[in-house]
Amino acid sequence: MDKGPFVCTGCALLCDDIAVELQDNRVTRVDTACRKGVSRMKGCVSPMPCTVDGKTVDENVAIREAARILKEARHPLVFGHGNSTLEAQQKAIELARKLGAHIDDTSSFCQGPLVEAILNNKIPTCTLDEVRHMADVIIFWGADPSHSHPRHLSMYSYFPRGKQRQRGWEEDRTAIIIDVRKSDTAVICGDKLYEIPVGADPDFMNALLNALSNKVPKTPFNMDPKRILELANILKKAEFGVVFAGLGMVYSLDSLDPLFSLMDKLNETSKFHLIPMVGQYNMRGFDHTLFRETGHINRVYFRGEEIEHGPQQSVIELISNDIIDAAMIIGSDPLASLPGPIAKKLAKIPLITIDPCENLTSRRSKVTIPSALSGVECDGTAIRMDGVEVVLKQIIETNKLTDEKIIARIMEEI
Amino acid sequence: MGFGQFLTEPEFKFIIVTHRDIFQNTAQESSRFSEQYAELSSVIRLDKDDMKKIGVKAGDSVIVKNASGRVVLKAESSILEQPHPGTAFMINGPWANALVAADTGGTGVPAFKNIEAVLSRSKEEKVTSLDELV
């Protein structure tokens, strides 16, 4: 067995310096991972059973039934993907193509717009390793990494010594946070918290744009213009700046135009990059894979030879408008994460869940197929929040099939 | 109690902002059905002055509803230094999601972090359970 270090799949930071101790083929001790990562790597207490209509069956039966449901559906949806390896995502896209299905992932109501802008070269980006070695001005915007990506600041963005940042965070780096509240991350940023009202991100971007253009920065919420000018000055002097964009920012922007303008302006005087704070460990991987195959990162309908794409193909609109009549969910729990009224609708159609653990969706599914937990029970590759490919290693043995294998077997049955 | 008990409880308008929490996330990794996950996800944190105005104490049940749904939550006081009247905070999860509208104006992106709802005191009701939600 591989001695490690291993990769944690608790979030899209994909920390690759994890050590473990095993007992009876279980992970019993985890070194260097954060609290959440440890919980992921030690495994859940409610593993998913293999069932059809609530009755325990063997894998072959469940796989055949899943294939039957998908084949008979007129508008099947293949959804999830953020917790699967690139290899499994590739297979899921293949399956959707073969079925003439709708395919979407969690980026549809998450970081999708930013990943898309980056893949279309509309926003300059960089890697986390570059951030560690070079970044001197770091902005957390609508993000609270202490809770979402706990090792973000210690591993890459603020505290580590880097090649060009040898003297430590107090002297070498400035961390700024823009948020609607003083989060736990904001506590660390001290007086560099810019507290704005809910949804005021475009207004603040606009004010910052004015300040960077030496105009008086006015905001509808009357933030002291002096403070905004101070911030603009820090940003102008940055050698290597990076904006970590969280969902707080993404959800506040009806259009990305204010962000594009701000990034352009920042890059007139200094170098600024943006990295989306992707949540699930391989959500960005799915977006890359689908983009390569179809030119779209999500929300795709394989209609015969045609590809349809757009908001009407989003998981939310598809369910809301009663389009889909069956769904296969891989490594996701939409009944927990979608708006209540949408979740209730989804629960009424035949569902197939593929996941290592039981969740709300699996308990309402016609077919449940347990899968190996990636990075622990199986290997594979994934794409980190900054677009870098990371190789996952297997730590323990399992009889469970991988997502990839399950999807491949379903395809064979179809 | 007298006359008061026959009156409906007054309703107060709030904007609910959702956010992540590592302790809830850790509980979820262990089990979506764990008690800790349910406890942390079903709390609504209110401004201290708002709590006085409404007449709720930390630990009281409150009814929070809008056109999308209705949930009974546990009210707790804000842990933020700055006052935030009219804004309440919740950890994201099925309880908060019950209040998120299906209508996205055609964008496909629901307003997860900017939920309008009304809140009122609850006399006897228990906090909504996970089973009641889905």
Place this chain on the structure above:
Amino acid sequence: MSNLMGIYQLLPKTNCKKCGKATCMAFAVDLLARKISIEDCPPLKEEKYLSGYEKLKELITPADNVTETGFLVHEDKCIGCGNCVVACPVNVVGDPEGTGSGRAPSNDKVILYIRDGIVRPVNIHECRRFGHNKTLCYACIDTCPTKAIEFV
């Protein structure tokens, strides 16, 4: 959590020098660092300062389960983010390629590391708050997002 101004406010603030320090503020600084004890301030036991004495006794009393430097982790609050591990100057000097660069420890010279999602102290006598040349280092406290570390 005890802080300097909080402690100072509870002292007589007369700068009587009976403790051997020039000012009550200097006394507060040393008290916070546990270099001296509240018993070293004779006027504190006078009746008019007694309430301050009682409060300080609660504030300064060393708790159980703490290391010799008074390093205490509130395990229920720690999220295992490793900010303290990476910011700790002893770790940076002893393990520049590992913890100092944000990664897992690469040798046994570290005094803080993360195990099972919680920070653990080891070789704590190497902490800057320990020994003859001790200094009041705040690196692990200031960088903690959840205020999980305390020196008591």
